[in-house]
Amino acid sequence: MRPVLTVFAKEVIDNLRDRRSLLTALFGMPIAMPIFFVVLISFQIERNIDSAEELIELPVIGAEHAPNLLRYLESRNIDIVAGPADGAAAAEAVQAGDEDVVLLIPADFGEELAGMIPATVELYLDQANTSGNADIGRVRDALFGYNQALAGIRLSARGVNPALLRPLNIDHIDVSTPSGRAAILLGMLSYFFLFALLMGGMYLAIDATAGERERGSLEPLLSLPLARAHLIIGKIAATCVFMAIALALCLLSFFAALPFLPLEQLGMTPNFSLAVVLAAFALLLPFTLVSASMMTLAASFTKSYKEAQTWLGVLLLVPTMPILIVSILTVQPRFEFMFIPALSQHLILVDIVSNEPVSALHIAISATSTLTLGAILTWLCVRLYHREALLG
Amino acid sequence: MIEVEGIHKSFGAVHAVRGVSFAAEDGRITGLLGPNGAGKSTTLRVLCTLLKPDRGAARIDGADVVADSLAARRKIGSLPHGSGLYPRLTARENIAYYARLCGLERRAIAGRVEEIINTLDIGDFADRRAKGFSHGERTKTALGRALIHDPQNLILDEPTTGLDVMATRGLRELIVKLKAQGRCVLFSSHVMQEVAALCDDICIIAHGKVAIHDSADGIRQRTGRDDLEDAFVAAVAMVEEA
Incomplete structure (x- = not known):
């Protein structure tokens, strides 16, 4: 046990002295995360307001040909402004992205309307322009609404019930609850926490393996009268501690920043008390062993510090992949998922934060399977350190 | 032998x-x-x-x-090609680390490290970090480390x-x-x-x-x-x- 503690203490002290790496590893994420969340949430709020009935501007060509239509559009919160000179100019403006959408009303619009011929209006738009989609949709809906209203009036005038034209009545019922919406955003949380955790130990994992070899200190170290298993376990333990510190800092930073995040505006009421902070820390703690041993293993295979950095940069994404996939597919927590490290912690954390009941069995399976994987990876590291090829 | x-x-x-x-x-x-x-x-x-x-x-x-x-x-004590010191540790810490790894008695370590420092005459830079050492200083420190378990x-x-x-x-x-x-x-x-x-x-x-x-x-x-x-x-x- 003593050699393990000796290696552990040395790696911790050695890496605490590496100021620059330490700052990036421990404080990078805790500072970046709340900022990212503020940006993300503001963006989300903006989008929500967009889809509501906000005043939009619509350039119209030939406005004088359809005063009633334009009055209708104005009633739908669409502000009519003078458009480009003609259709060609409109097409150009939309193509160039100067306008999202332009409405052209031909001169014979009134005539066609009076003659009961389907009256043509031209809508210039760019389907590839995703940022204008909301506005385009608004104008389309409004035109469709006018169409329906006019048809209704015509039928009524002829003594026909306008409802005949609506065999279907489509009602949109939005079942997303505030906490459900919160869960989507807060699902990002565990992603950030895991990322911070991984970052926290990355430099140490590299320094203690590829760095040790590159400095030429690995050879004399392995020539010392002690078991190699002790060496590697001490190194992994030190990496675990750095990861745990990074995780704690990130949790606390989010806890501190939360009151300043405008979550209520999105109808979110996340449960992120100090007790949840502690629970999240305990929940994610077993994952440090998986991360530390995984990074140590990967970095031991590489030839140099640089190469290790490249590979571990890729490795940062691996544990977060299942979370991303599940976030996109919005999968409900299931028993089988509890056997997958990272994913299980993510699903449980989302449940905790969105005030859903959490199964104790799920927590137990998550912790056990994660620690088991960590132990297997550690054992592989020990095996690797008995190989001659390790010296490079 | x-x-x-x-x-x-x-x-x-x-x-x-x-x-x-x-x-x-x-x-x-x-x-x-x-x-x-x-x-x-x-x-x-x-x-x-x-x-x-x-x-x-x-x-x-x-x-x-x-x-x-x-x-x-x-x-065996081994001085590898290239000294292989830890640049962020001082000479004394480098030597003491090996002393602990070799399982020297906890209380005896400080004394033994001091003894090595005196024998090799590296007291001048013993408490400086190895990062800035000259080649000779590095080699001497590494030799001290190799000798720590006698x-x-x-x-x-x-x-x-x-x-x-x-x-x-x-x-x-x-x-x-x-x-x-x-x-x-x-x-x-x-x-x-x-x-x-x-x-x-x-x-x-x-x-x-x-x-x-x-x-x-x-x-x-x-x-x-x-x-x-x-x-x-x-x-x-x-x-x-x-």
């Missing part, structure tokens, strides 16, 4: 060591001499238990490097490479001192003059084989050359012909 008996070691298709045998006695300095790529470092790595020989055996004070590697490592046998892999004249002299004096304490010193080099000036026995290795193993005078006699450098060339040629 270091004994090597017919060791072979291949790396893939490269047959680096092809049956090297020699013995390095206590109280003597044995020089392992050979051109670059002759198999010196591989042989030393086998002795440090870093590599397992494909065939043959090696023993450190009777402890087999494969079967009883932990015991063999306990009896090993009977000392393996030095090209210790004087890159050292200036004064540092080389200092290191030589230290090596002679270690010999006087009755230790077995095995020392690799590709510089003929250095080996001639320092070593009691010389083992010339070329192409993974021992060309000749004798005292400096013995080598002169057996090769029929007065100049050791000529003798070295002649010995290497003998292996090439064989």
Whole structure:
């Protein structure tokens, strides 16, 4: 046990002295995360307001040909402004992205309307322009609404019930609850926490393996009268501690920043008390062993510090992949998922934060399977350190 | 006492060591001499238990490097090629780290480290971080680290490479001192003059084989050359012909 503690203490002290790496590893994420969340949430709020009935501007060509239509559009919160000179100019403006959408009303619009011929209006738009989609949709809906209203009036005038034209009545019922919406955003949380955790130990994992070899200190170290298993376990333990510190800092930073995040505006009421902070820390703690041993293993295979950095940069994404996939597919927590490290912690954390009941069995399976994987990876590291090829 | 008996070691298709045998006695300095790529470092790595020989055996004070590697490592101090210090630790911390890893009594560590610092005369920079050390300072610190568990046998892999004249002299004096304490010193080099000036026995290795193993005078006699450098060339040629 003593050699393990000796290696552990040395790696911790050695890496605490590496100021620059330490700052990036421990404080990078805790500072970046709340900022990212503020940006993300503001963006989300903006989008929500967009889809509501906000005043939009619509350039119209030939406005004088359809005063009633334009009055209708104005009633739908669409502000009519003078458009480009003609259709060609409109097409150009939309193509160039100067306008999202332009409405052209031909001169014979009134005539066609009076003659009961389907009256043509031209809508210039760019389907590839995703940022204008909301506005385009608004104008389309409004035109469709006018169409329906006019048809209704015509039928009524002829003594026909306008409802005949609506065999279907489509009602949109939005079942997303505030906490459900919160869960989507807060699902990002565990992603950030895991990322911070991984970052926290990355430099140490590299320094203690590829760095040790590159400095030429690995050879004399392995020539010392002690078991190699002790060496590697001490190194992994030190990496675990750095990861745990990074995780704690990130949790606390989010806890501190939360009151300043405008979550209520999105109808979110996340449960992120100090007790949840502690629970999240305990929940994610077993994952440090998986991360530390995984990074140590990967970095031991590489030839140099640089190469290790490249590979571990890729490795940062691996544990977060299942979370991303599940976030996109919005999968409900299931028993089988509890056997997958990272994913299980993510699903449980989302449940905790969105005030859903959490199964104790799920927590137990998550912790056990994660620690088991960590132990297997550690054992592989020990095996690797008995190989001659390790010296490079 | 270091004994090597017919060791072979291949790396893939490269047959680096092809049956090297020699013995390095206590109280003597044995020089392992050979051109670059002759198999010196591989042989030393086998002795440090870093590599397992494909065939043959090696023993450190009777402890087999494969079967009883932990015991063999306990009896060996090794100064690797390039010092391999931790740049963010001071010289004292570097030495103390090895003291703890070697399992020295907790209370005895500080005293033992101080003793080493005095012996090697590195007190001037003992509490500076190794990052800014000169080559000589690094080598001395690494030697102190290798001596921390008071090993009977000392393996030095090209210790004087890159050292200036004064540092080389200092290191030589230290090596002679270690010999006087009755230790077995095995020392690799590709510089003929250095080996001639320092070593009691010389083992010339070329192409993974021992060309000749004798005292400096013995080598002169057996090769029929007065100049050791000529003798070295002649010995290497003998292996090439064989």
